Amino acid sequence: MDSSIIISIYIFVLAIFIGFEVITKVPPLLHTPLMSGSNAISGITLVGSVISASKGQDGLSTILATVAVVFATINVVGGYLVTDRMLEMFKKEKENK
Numbered sequence: 001m002d003s004s005i006i007i008s009i010y011i012f013v014l015a016i017f018i019g020f021e022v023i024t025k026v027p028p029l030l031h032t033p034l035m036s037g038s039n040a041i042s043g044i045t046l047v048g049s050v051i052s053a054s055k056g057q058d059g060l061s062t063i064l065a066t067v068a069v070v071f072a073t074i075n076v077v078g079g080y081l082v083t084d085r086m087l088e089m090f091k092k093e094k095e096n097k
Helices: 003-024 028-037 039-055 059-088
Strands: none
Touching: 039 059
16 A cells, blocks of 8 residues: 555544544533534535546545535535534524514
């Protein structure tokens, strides 16, 4: 195997462990604001996956990039829906006249 592939797999596995540890340490009270702030990261992922899908180097990379586009879109839309729902909780109710 090429050494760059081994290093990439090593970094990927470390990122999984670090991500899991960071997310499990977040208290539930802060989880929604933290996730709404991470929509920018999901947007960057979406742009990168669209660029990767448009390159179309081979069939497998195009399929994986398309799957990444779908998942990143779901994440961005879901994040905005959760943020909107969270902000609705802080609005004052209007009086019906």
